[in-house]
Amino acid sequence: MRAPVRIANCSGFFGDRLSAAREMVEDGPIDVLTGDWLAELTMLILVRQKLKRGNGYAGTFLTQLEEILGTCVDRGIRVVSNAGGLDPGLLGQSVTELGDRLGIAVRVGVVSGDDLMPRMSELVAEGEAFVNLDTGETLSQVGVKPVTANAYLGGESITSALAQGADVVVTGRVTDAALVIGPAAWWHGWDYAAARAGDQAALDALAGALVAGHVIECGAQATGGNYAFFRDVPGLEHPGLPIAEVAGDGxxxxxxxxxxxxxxxxxxxxxxxxxEIAGPEYLNPDVSARFDTIRLRQVGHDRVLVSGTTGVAPPERLKVAMNYLGGFRNSLTLVLTGLDPESKADLALRTVTGVSLERSRQLRDDPQSLADESTLDVTELAVGLSLSAVEDPAWPDQAQSLLRITVKDPDADRVGKAFTTRVIEATLSSYPGLFPTTPPGPASPFGVYWPSTVAREHVDVLVTVDGPTEVSP
Amino acid sequence: MSTVRRPLGSFVGARSGDKGGAANVGLWVRSPRESAGVDLAHGNDADLDATESEEELADARYAWLVEVLTVDGVRRLLPETGGLRIDVHPLPNLRAVNVVIHGLLGRGVAETSRVDPQAKGLGEQLRARLVDIPSVLLGEGT
Structure with a gap:
């Protein structure tokens, strides 16, 4: 059995610490560098970026890769990243160009086929209704058109790219943990077909890697970041990112x-x-892991053994993440200084929205009904009052409570000036000391997330490493 | 049994986040080996084997946590959940409880009007709630 594969994470989201890739490559021994650049929301951000700049991938990955590519190729450290976003092919091309520019011969693997947008009408014709996993509605029932639709791919295509000799693998939408399953299965030669046939050792190994991947996929969240007992954590101003040493048994x-x-x-x-788990069974395209079987054991300084994970067959269908444009929103926060913040908030609300503070509290979980009762011509109205002022305030921040008013509507104009003007016009005529935290701004578009599934046979995964090869999802 | 009114977070950790329109919170009781892990991280020596009484205290705390975090218990601690569907999954192997609140975030982070659209702070909010904790559970490390 081969030694454990040391898989390092250098990114938990698009925007995570830029220097992390260099730190993980230079500050200790690793075999594979990986990272996650794609949150649910990121795909929507990349749509806007693509409209503006012509590419829909996470460009920060290229900046990071430029610092480490030479070292990685020299030392045989493989790099696996989902920074491809909406354009894994374009990112692959950019990595090749980067290698050319730096004079480094680099073999680039690209995993694509997750993007269902080009095939939406064909898939609908073949019977895919894209039922919303949360609400049970179909796309056509709600009458919306997605702007992104990506199937979550598993680790198998990444394994295939690595086995074909790719130094750098870039993908579109794969599950975060697939970025660890793929390299672990490649290193140890795990057999996906055996897992599909129900071989328990193969399922358990993949499930172990899935759990390891889940632990390191969010960067410093495994090493003391965002940790409830943060006061116990040393050096949290700059935590190291996590490494999973995955053994042959997972x-x-x-x-x-x-x-x-x-x-x-x-x-x-x-x-x-x-x-961000939904229950004891954690689903992935290659395998599902039973989280109620995991054993943890501190085995040394900054070393925790994760073992015992039982794998079970993955779901029949692949998960799909869709986003559509839901409309526009705007928000203004008014500062209420000093005495009687609730009375001040009530006056401001009645002036700007036509509803009282009390009514807004009664309807705080029903923004549509609140909008219906409001004099604003919007479809949703939400109110938040933060009573943060203290008694006998010596300093300004001790005196300030905050009233936040948020509106939404399919029409940008209704939540633009039509809304902010109401607030501005009240400046000299409402409660004493009225001012907003920021100048009034224009309406901004928002997306709506639509989680769904698709049949595996409807997704054509493509792996290219110096030429195309097909594998099953 | 005497109880003391203290924050839930006295010995319970939490981490929260989003999955589409659902918010989820994981809560756990600190492991009996946690103080050793912390000592090692600070460059000190530590014994990685927990004593029997440390194990028993952690087990008793977890048994109490499971009683507190029923569906109704979560609803009382977080009135914001209103009539939303709540799932509670105990994970005894981790001395943890996974709580999923369906629909708390509307139709997801980009759409919701919630001030904390990804429920990042929900776990810390829960830890700050006062609950009646049996005095015997407030041993060391509180």
Whole structure:
């Protein structure tokens, strides 16, 4: 059995610490560098970026890669990233060009086929209704057209790209944990077909890597970042990012480079295991992991063993993340200084929206009804009052409570000037000391997330490493 | 049994986030080996084997946490959940509880009007709620 593969994470989202890739490559030994650039919201951000700049990938990855590409190729460190976003092919091209510019011969693997947008009408014709997993509605029932639609791919296509010799693999929408499953399965030669046939050892190994991937996918959240007992964590001003040392049986030691800030304890690993899970079974295209079988054990300084994970068959269908443009929103926050903040908020609300503070509290979980009762011509109205002023305030921030008014509507004009003018016109005629935290701004568009599924046979995964090869999703 | 009114976070950790329109919060009782892990991280020596009484205290705290975090319990602690569907999944192997609140974030982070659109602070909000904690559970490390 091969030694454990040391898989380092250098990004938990598009915008995470830029220097992390260099730190993970230079500050200690690793075999694979990976990272996650795609949150649910990121795909929508990339749509806007593509309209503006012509590409829909996470460009910061290229900036990071430029610093480390030479070292990685020299040392044989493979790089696996989902920074491809909406344009994995374009990002692959850019990586090749980067290698050319730096004089580094680099083999680039590209995993694509997750993007269903070009095939939406064909898929609908073939019977895909894209039922919303949360609401049970179909796309046609609601009558909306998505602007992004991406199937979550698993680790198998990444394994294939690595096995074909890719130094750098870029993908579109794969699951965050697939970025660890793929390299672990490649390193140890795990057999996806055996797992599909129900082989328990193969399922358990993949499930172990899935859990390790889940632990490190959010960067410093495994090493003391965003941790409830943060006062116990040393060096949290600049925590090291996590490394999973994945063994041949799928068990893994979570650790980080020596000398870096943060810590790895059973607590920091538990916290991340619990992050954004929906229950004891954690689903992935290659395997599902039973989180009620995981065992944690502190085995050394910043070293936690994750073992015992049982794998079960993955879901029949692949998950799909869609976004559509829902309309426009605007928001203004008014400062209420000093005495009687609730009376001040009530007057401001009745002036600007026509509803009282009390009524806004009664309807605080029903922004549509609140909008209906309002004199504003909008479809949703939400009010938040933060009573943050203290008694006998010596300093301005101790005296300030905040009233936040948010409006939404399909029509940008109704939540633009039509809304902000109401607030501005009240400046000299309402409660004493009225001012907003920011100048009134224009309406901004918002997206709506639509989680769904698609049949595996309806997704054509394409892996290219110096030429195309097809694998099953 | 005597109880003391203290924040839930006295010995319970939490991490929260979003999955579409659902908010989820994971809560856990600190492991009996956690203080050793922290000591090591600070460059000190530590014994990685927990004592029997440390294990028993952690087990007792977890048994109490599961009683507190029923669906109704979560609803009382977070009135914002109103009539929303709440799922509670105990994970005894981690001395943890996974709580999912469906629809708290409307139709997701980009759409919701919630001030904390990804429920990042929801776990810390829960930890700040006062609850009646049996005095015997407030041993060391509180």
């Amino acid at each position: 068990s893994a030691v979570i650790t980080k480079h020596g000398g870096s800030g943060g810590m790895v304890t059973e607590g920091t690993v538990t916290a991340q295991l619990l992050y």
